[in-house]
Amino acid sequence: MASRAPTQADERTPPALEADDVQLRFGGIRALDGLSLRVDGGICAVVGPNGAGKSTLFNCVSGLYRPQRGAVRVNGTDVLGLPPHRISALGVGRTFQNLALFPRLSVIENVLLGAYQRHADGLVACALHLRRQRRHERRLRAEAYEVLERLELADLAEHDASGLPFSVLKRVEIARALVNGPRLLLLDEPAAGLPHGQVDELGGYISAVRRDFDVAIVLVEHHMGLVMSISDRVIVLNLGRCIAAGTADEVSADPTVIEAYLGAAR
Numbered sequence: 243m244a245s246r247a248p249t250q251a252d253e254r255t256p257p258a259l260e261a262d263d264v265q266l267r268f269g270g271i272r273a274l275d276g277l278s279l280r281v282d283g284g285i286c287a288v289v290g291p292n293g294a295g296k297s298t299l300f301n302c303v304s305g306l307y308r309p310q311r312g313a314v315r316v317n318g319t320d321v322l323g324l325p326p327h328r329i330s331a332l333g334v335g336r337t338f339q340n341l342a343l344f345p346r347l348s349v350i351e352n353v354l355l356g357a358y359q360r361h362a363d364g365l366v367a368c369a370l371h372l373r374r375q376r377r378h379e380r381r382l383r384a385e386a387y388e389v390l391e392r393l394e395l396a397d398l399a400e401h402d403a404s405g406l407p408f409s410v411l412k413r414v415e416i417a418r419a420l421v422n423g424p425r426l427l428l429l430d431e432p433a434a435g436l437p438h439g440q441v442d443e444l445g446g447y448i449s450a451v452r453r454d455f456d457v458a459i460v461l462v463e464h465h466m467g468l469v470m471s472i473s474d475r476v477i478v479l480n481l482g483r484c485i486a487a488g489t490a491d492e493v494s495a496d497p498t499v500i501e502a503y504l505g506a507a508r
């Protein structure tokens with residue numbers, strides 16, 4: 243495909259995600275050590291050896307951790323110090339390394355939990371206005387159902403999460419992360435625990451979500467086959483810093499990256 247010169251609109255669009263000199267220490271451990279990176283859109287993989295700071299980065303972006311220094315911007319808005327539900331309302335959805343679904347709730351109830359997250363600061367007001375609350379609940383349920391339909395999961399809406407295949411639960415978790423219409427979706431190791439044969443299918447699914455929901459996706463992933471096949475860009479972290487960024491081919495040929503992985507394996 244021929245490349246085109248960036249337009250003025252492109253230049254004005256803030257990055258989907260930007261981290262600027264972020265530092266987060268746990269006691270003597272520097273989990274993020276002056277991390278800076280920029281994600282403009284598409285599918286961007288964040289990779290790196292164990293302990294590089296990948297999950298810590300996600301936890302800072304989604305408001306679970308608060309760095310001691312630096313800035314994190316989502317679509318140009320500074321999110322540091324905001325609580326998770328405010329960040330969710332600003333258009334950030336995420337999944338977790340270990341499935342965070344409630345097995346005894348139905349698929350749609352699990353997805354609804356994602357929608358309630360956006361309204362966390364309005365719950366008391368809702369409780370005081372029950373009729374309005376019921377209308378509100380119906381609207382959220384309709385939104386959740388629509389996401390399930392778009393992800394071809396609507397047939398399972400009333401099914402308990404328990405008993406569903408692991409690969410389906412992964413999709414339900416993605417549905418929950420999409421219910422608030424995020425502009426940035428963080429996927430934490432989506433391939434973890436999947437048999438090898440199902441990883442390609444998951445890759446196709448993530449690419450379809452990116453297209454159909456018009457959302458920028460950042461994924462932390464150890465499965466290099468998945469990273470190489472779906473990522474527009476790859477960012478490599480080591481020891482809490484960004485050591486390389488580029489296409490999958492560029493970073494996999496980068497001597498600094500090879501050394502970081504070999505060093506971690508020694």
Ligand SMILES: Nc1ncnc2c1ncn2[C@@H]1O[C@H](COP(=O)(O)OP(=O)(O)OP(=O)(O)O)[C@@H](O)[C@H]1O
Binds near residue numbers: 272273293295
């Ligand atoms: N809550 C915490 N308390 C103390 N140390 C932590 C905490 N969270 C992360 N760390 C430490 O911060 C560093 C970065 O951890 P992080 O989980 O972000 O790495 P990662 O790149 O996601 O690793 P992995 O690929 O193994 O999941 C590690 O040394 C880890 O032990």
